[in-house]
Every structure is written in structure tokens, then in C-alpha cells.
Amino acid sequence: MPSTAYSAELRPEPFLRCFVLCTGAVLGVLGVIAAVTLPWPLAWCVAVAAVWAGAVARELICLRRAWQDCRGFRIRADGSAAALGRDGQWRSVTVLADGVLLRRWGWIRLKTASGRVFAEPVRGSCREGRDWRRLQVIWRHVGAGE
Numbered sequence: 001m002p003s004t005a006y007s008a009e010l011r012p013e014p015f016l017r018c019f020v021l022c023t024g025a026v027l028g029v030l031g032v033i034a035a036v037t038l039p040w041p042l043a044w045c046v047a048v049a050a051v052w053a054g055a056v057a058r059e060l061i062c063l064r065r066a067w068q069d070c071r072g073f074r075i076r077a078d079g080s081a082a083a084l085g086r087d088g089q090w091r092s093v094t095v096l097a098d099g100v101l102l103r104r105w106g107w108i109r110l111k112t113a114s115g116r117v118f119a120e121p122v123r124g125s126c127r128e129g130r131d132w133r134r135l136q137v138i139w140r141h142v143g144a145g146e
Contacts, residue, residue, distance in 0.1 A: 005077075006077040006137075006138070007075060007076040007077065007134065007138070008075050008132070008134035008135035008138055009072060009073070009074040009131050010074075010120075010131055010132075010135065011072040012067065012070065012071070012121075012122075013122070013123065016122070016123065017121065020121055021060055021064065024056065024060050024063075025056075028053060028056030028060070031049075032049045032052055032053050035048040036049050063118055063119070065116075066116055067118070067120075068086065069085050069086055070083045070084065070118070070120065071084040071086055071088075072084040073093065073108070073110065073120065074090070075108075075135060075139075075142075076138070077141065077142075079142040080092070081093050081095045081110065083110060083112065091113065092113055093110045093112050093113070095108065095109070095110060095142070096110065096111055096117065099119070101122075101136065101139045103126075104123055104124065105121070105123040105124075106121075106122045106139075107119050107120075107121055107122075108122055
């Protein structure tokens with residue numbers, strides 16, 4: 001089989017996405033609580049809390065929007081990748097170098113042609129999933145070239 005045909009195709013897991021959004025929201029609230037308890041004047045604390053809340057909300061909204069348009073992704077042996085849009089069309093994306101792929105879970109960072117950067121939480125088992133095994137092999141080889 002030619003190396004360009006060797007690829008791994010994964011579908012997102014709603015549970016992992018929900019977990020990321022919920023923990024992000026909880027950490028955002030904890031950040032607001034920490035900001036308002038700082039030993040500064042009240043106006044500064046409120047301003048820091050508002051900026052923090054806005055930044056967290058923006059990140060979570062951007063992540064959710066990106067996920068709404070990603071029904072799956074495919075990474076090929078040559079390092080190229082594509083994401084499946086909600087319209088059923090595959091669109092070219094770039095796999096960013098700061099993702100993490102461990103034995104049973106990972107965090108793959110992707111960049112769309114429009115410039116939107118998002119991370120996709122993934123998990124799998126080499127014993128149960130052919131695509132997970134392939135992703136592990138591709139990740140080792142693509143990562144070694146960087």
C-alpha cells in the first residue's frame with residue numbers, strides 16, 4: 001500500500017467535547033472568583049474578573065463553533081490532513097505540532113484554511129481500533145520529521 005493511502009480517520013466523541021467545555025467553564029468561574037478576591041481595589045478586581053470571563057467565554061465559543069463544523073478528521077501518512085464538515089465535504093486542514101498523542105488519548109490541534117485553530121480531544125485503543133493504531137504510527141513518523 002502506498003504511504004499516501006495510509007491514513008487514520010477519527011470521529012469526535014461528544015463526551016470528550018462536553019468534558020472539555022464543562023471543565024473550561026468551571027475553571028473560568030474559578031478564575032473569576034480568584035480575581036475578585038485579590039487584595040486590590042474593588043474596581044481593579046472587577047476589571048480583571050471581567051477580562052478573564054470574556055477571554056474564557058471567547059475561547060469556549062470559538063472551540064464550540066469549530067467543533068460544530070468538524071464531524072471527523074483524517075490524517076495521512078505524509079502529514080496532510082482533512083476535516084469532515086457538517087455538509088459532508090472534506091476540507092484541507094493543517095495538523096499543528098503542539099498536539100499530544102499518548103497511548104489511549106490525545107489532543108490533536110488543527111488549523112483550517114480560514115485560519116481557525118482548534119483542538120480535538122481523541123481517545124482510543126490499539127487493540128480495538130484500526131484507525132487508532134494507524135494514528136499512532138502516523139503520529140510517530142510525522143512527529144519524527146519535525
